[in-house]
Amino acid sequence: xxxxxxxxxAVNGYVDAFARGDAEAIVALFDANATVxxxxxxxxxxxxxxxxxxxxGSMATGAKLExxxxxxxxxxxxxxxxxxxxxxxGQKTVIDVIDTFRLNDAGKIVEMRAYWGPENMKAx
Amino acid sequence: xxxxxxxxxAVNGYVDAFARGDAEAIVALFDANATVxxxxxxxxxxxxxxxxxxxxGSMATGAKLExxxxxxxxxxxxxxxxxxxxxxxGQKTVIDVIDTFRLNDAGKIVEMRAYWGPENMKAx
Numbered sequence: 001x002x003x004x005x006x007x008x009x010a011v012n013g014y015v016d017a018f019a020r021g022d023a024e025a026i027v028a029l030f031d032a033n034a035t036v037x038x039x040x041x042x043x044x045x046x047x048x049x050x051x052x053x054x055x056x057g058s059m060a061t062g063a064k065l066e067x068x069x070x071x072x073x074x075x076x077x078x079x080x081x082x083x084x085x086x087x088x089x090g091q092k093t094v095i096d097v098i099d100t101f102r103l104n105d106a107g108k109i110v111e112m113r114a115y116w117g118p119e120n121m122k123a124x
Numbered sequence: 125x126x127x128x129x130x131x132x133x134a135v136n137g138y139v140d141a142f143a144r145g146d147a148e149a150i151v152a153l154f155d156a157n158a159t160v161x162x163x164x165x166x167x168x169x170x171x172x173x174x175x176x177x178x179x180x181g182s183m184a185t186g187a188k189l190e191x192x193x194x195x196x197x198x199x200x201x202x203x204x205x206x207x208x209x210x211x212x213x214g215q216k217t218v219i220d221v222i223d224t225f226r227l228n229d230a231g232k233i234v235e236m237r238a239y240w241g242p243e244n245m246k247a248x
Contacts, residue, residue, distance in 0.1 A: 004243065041199025068193065069205060072222045072239040075165025079222040079239035081193060081205040098196045098203040098222055100239070115196040115203035115224065119128065 006107035007078035008071055014101075015065045015082070023055040031108040038114035061086040068096075077102050085124055092124035130231035131202035132195055138225075139189045139206070147179045155232040162238035185210040192220075201226050209248055216248035 010029055017025035027048050030036075036045040036054055045054050063086040071080040077100055084095040095116055102111040134153055141149035151172050154160075160169040160178055169178050187210040195204040201224055208219040219240055226235040 004241065039198040040201050069220050070244060072220065072244050073241040074163040074239045077164050077239060079203075079224075081222060096193050096196065098205060098224075100203075100224070115198045115201060117128065117197040120194060120196050 002076055002103040002105060002107050004073050007073045007101070007103055010101055010103060010107065010109055011067070011071045011078055011080050015067060018059065018063060018065045021059050021062075023052055023059055026055045027052045029109050030112075031104055031106075031110045034108070034110050034112070036112045038112065039116050040113050061088065076104070088121070094122050094124040096120040096122075126200055126227035126229060126231050128197050131197045131225070131227055134225055134227060134231065134233055135191070135195045135202055135204050139191060142183065142187060142189045145183050145186075147176055147183055150179045151176045153233050154236075155228055155230075155234045158232070158234050158236070160236045162236065163240050164237050185212065200228070212245070218246050218248040220244040220246075 013029050014026065030048065030051055032048055033046065034051065036051050038054070045051055063084050066083045066085065068081045068083065071078050079098060079100045081096070081098045084097055086093055086095070097114055097116040097120065100113050101109045104110050137153050138150065154172065154175055156172055157170065158175065160175050162178070169175055187208050190207045190209065192205045192207065195202050203222060203224045205220070205222045208221055210217055210219070221238055221240040221244065224237050225233045228234050
């Protein structure tokens with residue numbers, strides 16, 4: 001079972017990597033066979049190459065993350081609510097998102113799911 | 125696929141049922157074969173009888189819910205971040221929680237998972 005410290009380090013490492021625009025630092029947080037579903041219901045990206053491509057695209061929008069509250073740790077999961085601040089079609093935009101990470105015993109993310117929809121987007 | 129309106133109605137119905145201390149109103153939000161895992165990693169309650177027993181116990185603490193943000197809807201899921209305000213071992217306590225609901229096409233909750241841990245509890 002991953003520790004609370006590992007789960008919080010994954011969340012903080014994720015936020016920090018966006019702050020630096022460092023897609024490779026994001027990739028390093030994930031297990032080699034991890035899956036990313038963002039938002040839930042869309043095509044699942046699997047493995048480091050697909051994950052790198054996804055986050056490189058996300059970071060091209062200038063996206064930065066700001067946590068709203070303390071991450072919620074339970075068993076091998078951590079859930080966290082946050083704002084994504086980015087440029088969307090030329091407009092400063094904020095998207096309110098909730099992510100869940102499932103971690104393995106090495107502290108690597110094996111599953112990421114992002115919950116958000118059109119009603120969570122607003123002018124920034 | 126459940127609609128956004130059905131997903132938001134489930135969340136608002138859930139908050140309102142706690143406000144009234146009405147466990148039966150909670151049960152009515154769930155499909156007959158629904159599962160509840162609160163917090164994630166603990167024993168799963170399945171079906172209306174186990175769900176009723178669980179929420180009757182929760183409401184015995186006087187628990188009330190306050191949403192922090194707009195629920196996040198994606199595909200057949202809705203995720204939401206909220207405070208639980210209750211009496212815990214004689215102390216007013218706030219627990220910051222993130223829940224996910226998965227709904228069926230009838231708008232009933234088929235799966236509820238609650239993410240929170242000891243570090244999300246504070247004096248209220």
